[in-house]
Amino acid sequence: xxxxxxxxxxxxxxxxxxxxxxxxxxxxxxxxxxxxxxxxxxxxxxxxxxxxxxxxxxxxxxxxxxxxxxxxxxxxxxxxxxxxxxxxxxxxxxxxxxxxxxxxxxxxxxxxxxxxxxxxxxxxxxxxxxxxxxxxxxxxxxxxxxxxxxxxxxxxxxxxxxxxxxxxxxxxxxxxxxxxxxxxxxxxxxxxxxxxxxxxxxxxxxxxxxxxxxxxxxxxxxxxxxxxxxxxxxxxxxxxxxxxxxxxxxxxxxxxxxxxxxxxxxxxxxxxxxxxxxxxxxxxxxxxxxxxxxxxxxxxxxxxxxxxxxxxxxxxxxxxxxxxxxxxxxxxxxxxxxxxxxxxxxxxxxxxxxxxxxxxxxxxxxxxxxxxxxxxxxxxxxxxxxxxxxxxxxxxxxxxxxxxxxxxxxxxxxxxxxxxxxxxx
Numbered sequence: 273x274x275x276x277x278x279x280x281x282x283x284x285x286x287x288x289x290x291x292x293x294x295x296x297x298x299x300x301x302x303x304x305x306x307x308x309x310x311x312x313x314x315x316x317x318x319x320x321x322x323x324x325x326x327x328x329x330x331x332x333x334x335x336x337x338x339x340x341x342x343x344x345x346x347x348x349x350x351x352x353x354x355x356x357x358x359x360x361x362x363x364x365x366x367x368x369x370x371x372x373x374x375x376x377x378x379x380x381x382x383x384x385x386x387x388x389x390x391x392x393x394x395x396x397x398x399x400x401x402x403x404x405x406x407x408x409x410x411x412x413x414x415x416x417x418x419x420x421x422x423x424x425x426x427x428x429x430x431x432x433x434x435x436x437x438x439x440x441x442x443x444x445x446x447x448x449x450x451x452x453x454x455x456x457x458x459x460x461x462x463x464x465x466x467x468x469x470x471x472x473x474x475x476x477x478x479x480x481x482x483x484x485x486x487x488x489x490x491x492x493x494x495x496x497x498x499x500x501x502x503x504x505x506x507x508x509x510x511x512x513x514x515x516x517x518x519x520x521x522x523x524x525x526x527x528x529x530x531x532x533x534x535x536x537x538x539x540x541x542x543x544x545x546x547x548x549x550x551x552x553x554x555x556x557x558x559x560x561x562x563x564x565x566x567x568x569x570x571x572x573x574x575x576x577x578x579x580x581x582x583x584x585x586x587x588x589x590x591x592x593x594x595x596x597x598x599x600x601x602x603x604x605x606x607x608x609x610x611x612x613x614x615x616x617x618x619x620x621x622x623x624x625x626x627x628x629x630x631x632x633x634x635x636x637x638x639x640x641x642x643x644x645x646x647x648x649x650x651x652x653x654x655x656x657x658x659x660x661x662x663x664x665x666x667x668x669x670x671x672x673x674x675x676x677x678x679x680x681x682x683x684x685x686x687x688x689x690x691x692x693x694x695x696x697x
Contacts, residue, residue: 281463283404290397290416292458293352296451297359297393298423300328300386301546305431309440314373324383326639331387332394333635339392340493340628348400352459355393360452362386367444393455394420395631398611399624400464409612410565414557417608421550425543488683490619493626501617502626504676506633508569509610511669513637515576515662516603518645520545523596526655530584531592541593548597549604556605557612565613566677572602573670580663584656607634617680 303325310321343351365381397416405412434443496502519526523545524538533541560568579595586592614626648658 281461281465283465285461286397286404286463287401287412287415289458289461290401291419293355293393293397293455294416294419295423295426296455296458297355297390298420299427299431299447299451300325300332300390301421301424302427302431303328305428305435306440309435310370313370313440314375316375320375324378326642327379327383328387328390329638330635331384332390333632333638335388335391336395336628336631336634337391338628339388340395340625341622343392343396343399343624343628344493344622347464348396348462349459351392351396352462353456355389355396356452356455356459357389359386359389359393359455360448362389363444363448363451365448367441367448370441370444391628391631395624395627396459397462398627399620400462402611402615402623403620404465406470408558408561409615410557410560410609411554413611414554414608417557417611418550418553418604421546421553421604421607425546425550488617488619488680488687490621491626493622493629496618496622496626497629499618501676501679502630504672504679505610505613505617506630507672508573508669508676509606509630510633510637511665512572512576512603512606513634514641514644515580515665516599516606517637517641518658518662519596519599519603521642522645522649522655527589527592527596529655531587531589533589533592537589541596544593545596545600548600552601552604553608556601557608560609560612565609565616566673566680568605568609569613570670570673570677572606573666573673575599576602577663577666577670580659580666584659 307318307321310316311318339351362381362385365385366378369375369377369381398413401412401416402409431443431447434446438446491499523542524535527533527538527541528535556568556572576599579599583592583595586595610630611623611627614630615623618626645655645658648661649655652658
């Protein structure tokens with residue numbers, strides 16, 4: 273059976289299938305396109321409509337954490353099919369909720385059910401991709417997660433056009449059907465590589481790869497959560513996502529306040545931010561294959577620490593936007609580099625499950641970031657204090673990124689002097 277898989281499966285088509293899933297579920301970032309039409313049709317409040325998106329991100333993180341073990345034990349094909357069913361049904365159900373005017377059903381279908389499809393679909397291809405690309409982990413996971421970041425650039429104008437032409441409910445019905453088909457077709461091609469498989473050019477390293485000596489350790493998910501480095505990764509991702517989401521949520525008014533951009537120019541900037549978010553995912557993840565994941569994360573925090581300190585005093589519109597775009601590349605790069613970092617530190621034994629646990633940082637950050645920045649803005653009537661607080665958070669993240677390097681070096685030195693592969697630390 274494994275010989276057949278090796279002959280018939282092409283790892284680049286596996287990567288394309290992963291992109292198919294991620295570009296479908298990434299349309300969640302286009303939620304704001306529905307906001308004004310829903311307000312006009314049903315008179316729902318802005319915060320009530322926005323809560324739908326928050327629920328979806330919350331369930332993304334929770335389902336990723338709880339379903340990680342399912343992905344590992346049942347494989348990417350079954351997991352991808354379940355993700356397609358949940359996400360497709362969530363969108364179609366959202367259309368029904370809009371038809372009957374039920375906000376709570378919208379929360380259930382789009383937020384909870386669709387959010388479960390998001391979480392399962394997000395982690396489903398990653399574990400397999402890391403195994404298919406032991407030579408280019410960052411590039412492979414960056415490709416898939418880039419699809420998630422770029423999805424809104426593609427989906428937003430299409431959704432806006434569909435709403436004008438056929439109404440909100442019918443748009444949900446059509447999107448649910450199309451994304452279901454794309455995700456099902458993508459999931460059916462997904463499969464892990466045969467045991468011991470290596471790409472051409474790595475055959476001479478077979479023994480090293482099979483024993484996992486190229487990775488720091490080979491741990492289960494339950495072993496990984498007992499280590500210092502797991503929580504270091506969690507904290508770094510939490511800080512990176514909290515500050516990034518906060519900037520995304522207030523980018524337009526902040527640009528108008530600090531740098532004096534017009535509303536139209538600020539709206540253009542927000543659109544371009546999506547481009548840099550996507551480019552950062554593939555760019556930083558690919559760079560990490562050459563300079564290493566620890567170096568990439570340290571670079572993230574140095575760049576963002578400097579950018580957040582400069583933003584409050586940057587009145588030049590061009591410099592302000594360049595700083596924002598730099599932050600967005602680091603925001604996207606953090607998502608794309610984390611799966612490969614997990615593989616480096618914990619191996620590929622249960623990478624999907626560990627990735628799911630780590631993504632709870634995203635769920636927490638999705639709630640914390642926008643709430644924090646809005647509260648500080650309302651309390652102080654200024655974005656400056658918010659930006660300085662986030663700069664302090666990045667100083668903490670930078671310290672964590674340096675400490676995890678010490679932990680990695682100590683374990684590698686210990687592994688050289690003992691036959692024990694690793695113990696939870």
